[in-house]
Amino acid sequence: MKLLIQxxxxxxxxxxxxxxQSTLEIPVPGSIIGMVLLLVLLLTGLVKERYLHGGANLLxxxxxxxxxxxxxxxxxxxxxxxxxxxxxxxxxxxVGTIMVLVSSGLVAQKTAASxxxxxxxxxxxxxx
Amino acid sequence: MMNSWFGILFILITYLVFxxxxxxxxxxxxxxxxxxxxxxxxxxxxxxxxxxxxxxYMLGGxxxxxxxxxxxxxxxxxxxxxxxxxxxxxxxxxxxxFSGIVVGMVxxxxxxxxxxxxxxxxxxxxxxxxxSPIAMEIADLTGGLPSLAAALVILSGIIGALFGPGxxxxxxxxxxxxxxxGLGCAAHGIGxxxxxxxxxxxxxFSSISMTLSALLYALILPVAIHYLL
Numbered sequence: 001m002k003l004l005i006q007x008x009x010x011x012x013x014x015x016x017x018x019x020x021q022s023t024l025e026i027p028v029p030g031s032i033i034g035m036v037l038l039l040v041l042l043l044t045g046l047v048k049e050r051y052l053h054g055g056a057n058l059l060x061x062x063x064x065x066x067x068x069x070x071x072x073x074x075x076x077x078x079x080x081x082x083x084x085x086x087x088x089x090x091x092x093x094x095v096g097t098i099m100v101l102v103s104s105g106l107v108a109q110k111t112a113a114s115x116x117x118x119x120x121x122x123x124x125x126x127x128x
Numbered sequence: 129m130m131n132s133w134f135g136i137l138f139i140l141i142t143y144l145v146f147x148x149x150x151x152x153x154x155x156x157x158x159x160x161x162x163x164x165x166x167x168x169x170x171x172x173x174x175x176x177x178x179x180x181x182x183x184x185y186m187l188g189g190x191x192x193x194x195x196x197x198x199x200x201x202x203x204x205x206x207x208x209x210x211x212x213x214x215x216x217x218x219x220x221x222x223x224x225x226f227s228g229i230v231v232g233m234v235x236x237x238x239x240x241x242x243x244x245x246x247x248x249x250x251x252x253x254x255x256x257x258x259x260s261p262i263a264m265e266i267a268d269l270t271g272g273l274p275s276l277a278a279a280l281v282i283l284s285g286i287i288g289a290l291f292g293p294g295x296x297x298x299x300x301x302x303x304x305x306x307x308x309x310g311l312g313c314a315a316h317g318i319g320x321x322x323x324x325x326x327x328x329x330x331x332x333f334s335s336i337s338m339t340l341s342a343l344l345y346a347l348i349l350p351v352a353i354h355y356l357l
Contacts, residue, residue, distance in 0.1 A: 007198060014197035027346030029261040031200035032339050038204040049208065056205040059198055060331075064164045064321040065146045066196035069189030070260060070282055071168040071318075075175065076182050077279040089249070090283070092239040093256060094291075097284040097314050100232045100257055101292050104337070105301040105310025108224025112217055112305040119216075 006055025013038050131187055138188025145170050159293040164318055165286050196317075203320070203335040210332035217305055221333065224305070225340055228313030232257045233349070237356055247357050252276040254353060256284045258345045259316045259338060266346060270353045281316065288315025289322040308333025313341050 017034030020026065026033060041047040080086045149166040175185055186193075207214065214221065233254075240250035251272030255263035260281045267277035292311055301307060307326055311319035312334035323334035 010198035010201045011195075013201045017201070018197070027262065027265070028339070028343050029200075029259060031197040031261075032259070032342065034197070034201040035204045035207075035335075035339070038201055039207050042204060042208040043211070049205075052202075053205070056202040059195070059202040060205070060324060062195070063199045063324065064150075064162075064318075065143070065167075066192060066199050067164050067282075067285075067318055067321065068142055068146060068167050068171070069186060069193040070196075070278065071164060071286065072171050072175070072185060072189065073182055073275070074168070074279045074282055075172045077276055080276070081279075085243075085245075085249075088243060089245075089253060089280075092235075092243070092253070093280060093284055094287055096232065096235045096239065096256065097287045098291060098295065099235055100228045101288055101310040101314035102295060102299060102301075103231045104224040104228030104313040105296055105306040106299065107227040108220045108309035108333075109301055109303045109306030111220035111223045112303055115217060115220060 003054050003058055006052050007059060009052060010034075010038075010055055010059060134184060135187040135191065138185055139191055140188075141174075142167070142171065142188065142192055160290055162286070162289045162322070164321065165290060168286075200317070203331070206324075206328045206332040207336060210329055213329060214332060214336060217333075220305055221309060221336065224309035225313060225337055225344075228257070228309070228337070229341055229344055229348070232313070233352060237352070240357070247271055248273060249276075250357055251353055253280055255345060255349060256280045257314055257316065257341065258349075259342045262342045262346050266349055269350050270357075282318070285315045285318030288319045292319065292322065304329035305333055309337045312337025316342070 013034040014031050015034075017032070017037060018030030020033050021028065021030040038047065042049060081090060146163060146167045149161075149163040149170070152166070153161045153163050171185070175182070236254045236256065240253060245253065248271060251270040252267050255266040255277055258266065258281065260278045263277045263281045264274035266272075268274045288311060292315060296302070296307060296310060301310060304327065308323050308330040311323045311330070315322065316338045320331060320334040320338055323330040
């Protein structure tokens with residue numbers, strides 16, 4: 001029961017985000033606006049971490065499941081994607097996605113190493 | 129009445145197939161058996177065999193999809209827990225994000241130019257690395273097909289989750305920052321779901337990358353399409 005109430009609170013944040021998105025025409029989905037809103041409340045201490053902890057864990061445990069209905073929608077585009085033009089597009093998608101993943105991952109990791117080195121050199125380690 | 133039975137049936141089927149596929153995945157631990165991909169495949173095959181449409185499936189699917197919103201809100205938790213690390217690594221985060229966006233846009237524009245795509249298809253393809261609601265809006269705004277844009281976004285997410293882990297291991301991307309930023313930039317929400325399997329740090333960096341890249345794409349891409357297509 002407590003978990004259900006917590007999930008309802010997350011849903012409420014999501015709906016607030018949707019309303020904010022459409023009224024202020026922010027170019028970010030309502031769910032992400034709701035996430036930022038909750039994060040601000042957590043950071044300012046207005047919402048205590050323990051209030052919604054269980055609900056957050058439950059929702060995140062099933063996060064992949066919630067993508068399934070959208071992913072099934074790909075079936076409506078099989079006709080185009082199985083034509084030559086569509087197959088080339090799939091190939092471009094594969095190559096492009098992998099290039100983005102590898103380049104952003106490598107750059108982030110390499111830059112992180114230099115941050116670590118600098119922290120060691122100056123002796124500043126603000127870790128836990 | 130019939131419709132609500134259909135709805136309940138599809139909710140149950142989706143949930144049970146997902147649990148079974150997650151179980152299979154946990155047993156074999158192969159990235160290619162990603163539960164989102166395998167569950168989707170089984171449901172599509174089932175729908176094709178029974179000659180049911182996607183719209184009929186969505187009588188139940190809609191309720192499951194409705195929970196995606198609150199689950200994305202819940203990503204505030206890993207971000208909150210990892211706030212000190214995010215602040216400490218803000219420079220690598222921005223650097224990784226920036227290179228991901230540049231590479232994504234440059235390769236995207238090269239492809240649509242070389243393949244000589246009609247602007248309708250080009251505008252559906254270019255927002256491929258952005259979370260689907262945004263991709264659909266960008267496509268709509270720039271004369272693309274929102275539903276095709278959503279399908280391509282989802283496919284890029286699946287591609288990232290299926291092939292990302294092996295590739296990153298191969299290239300020595302093992303730091304949570306590299307894994308998180310890579311998955312978040314390339315494979316948005318589905319990538320973030322994958323990042324959660326690694327740990328909370330990866331999940332936090334993946335969701336912040338997904339968020340910032342959606343924002344930047346939404347601001348830059350419509351302008352770029354306007355001038356370059």
